[in-house]
Amino acid sequence: MGLLWILFYLFFAFAPILCVLYVIKGKKIWLFNLITILVTAALVGYDFFAAYNAEDFHTAAFIFQLFLPIQVASAILTFVIGNLILLKKRGFFTKKRLKKIGITLVALLVLVGFSAIVRGLKTVANYKVLPDIAYTAVNLRYYDDGFGVIFSGADNEYKEVQLDESLVNLLQKNEYPNEYEKCFSGTQYEGYHVRRALVDQDSKKVYMITGGLGGDSYYKLFCYDKGSNSLDLIVDGDSWIYDFDLSDDGSYLVYEIDNTLLRYDLSSGETTVITDKIKQKKKAAADEKLVRVSKDGRFIIYFCGGDGLIPIKKYIFIYDVEKDEFQKVPVKKTRSVHNVDWYEE
Incomplete structure (x- = not known):
């Protein structure tokens, strides 16, 4: 332009x-x-x-x-x-009306200020139970330099850090691994590309969401077994699967369809709804739906981006499974936010 x-x-x-x-x-x-x-x-x-x-x-x-x-x-x-x-x-x-308007405005300001203080205190208290969160100012799909930000919930502090190899590996999490697309050759899914892939702890199975051919190619979640070279379709949704994550113990997957977080148990194959209340009313082009599960499974990051009619300020949105509560952590140290994940040792 x-x-x-x-x-x-x-x-x-x-x-x-x-x-x-x-x-x-x-x-x-x-x-x-x-x-x-x-x-x-x-x-x-x-x-x-x-x-x-x-x-x-x-x-x-x-x-x-x-x-x-x-x-x-x-x-x-x-x-x-x-x-x-x-x-x-x-x-x-008139003077009488101006006096009434002034009193009303002062009362509203006091009420708004008091509400903001109460809401702020409540939010900060909730931060204390959150694991640390990491994010970057640049999209690691295209860049491998710049800096990252670590948010400590316990201290309610933001720390700017350099993007070293360990942090990059954590935040990229094997995204866009083209080497797994060969498993679709010779199947009815030939031509699919992998949007996100996660490998289990034993490096034997790869879980993937796909796309590339439009329509229902974006509705599927696969499991590829490296040992047997077999491909299984484990989730065939009726709408776009935006993102997913593998639990820390490798026992279940969490994914999102139509503003609903779902859990897929890898042993039983059973799917259960975690919550269907994660819809974002205002979503800008740079915002991102994502799924990142904390190590203990209690917290799920499900969205990062703006909030409000004019979404200038960015937030990281979190769902507390245990308390059925929603939180949002302000993004600081940078105007943009990418590659969000839990930063747990």
Whole structure:
């Protein structure tokens, strides 16, 4: 995306603010609000059109992650400023009303502040039971340098560390191992590629989720036995399996389908639902669904990314199986987050 295009989109991003010009002569609040809504809707529609016809994914992501949030924020700011000016023109802000508004705002600020303190204390207390978490500022699929961050739940501290070989191996966890794709040759699954593969403790079996051919090629979880050179389809889902993990003792798998975490027992072949409440309401293009199970099996990292209408701040989302509770750990030391996993000795 060239400089001229960026300037063009920035102009469009802040365009809703131009609706404030209406208040110079206009007096009808409903008309001002209607104009602002129509202008914003037209701009958002153009965003989707431009993103759909973008030359590459990065341009589309740039539009959705930068310009669209700016337009929404500009529209909200325009509504507030314009309505305040029009109300003032109509003599709405008398001394008595201003006093009531001031008291109400102060009360709301006190309430919000108190709630934030209580919520913060509660969250910090929950951190103390969490194992340490590691993540990086760069995606290790494409880079092997940079730095990592270790979050200590017990101390509620973040420590920046260099990416040494052991940390890289922990965070990559055998992702995209092309050497296992040969096991699909000569089967009905020929042409599948491996999105993620995990090897058991004895290095005898490989568990894999696949893709590559579209549709149900992304719905499957396989087990490949190296000794017998046999391939078994152990999970055939009805939707995309986003990610999975192998328990520390190698007795079960945890995977995610349709915002539901499921457990597959490798001995019995039985599948049970862990929780079906992990849906993220707001998900940006750079966010990531993932499954990472702690050593004791109590905690599952299931998502990393933004939270809220304008997802500027990043979090690591965790499900506590024992207490049926959800937590989110703020991402610090870096603006991006990749390759999240538990950092347990």
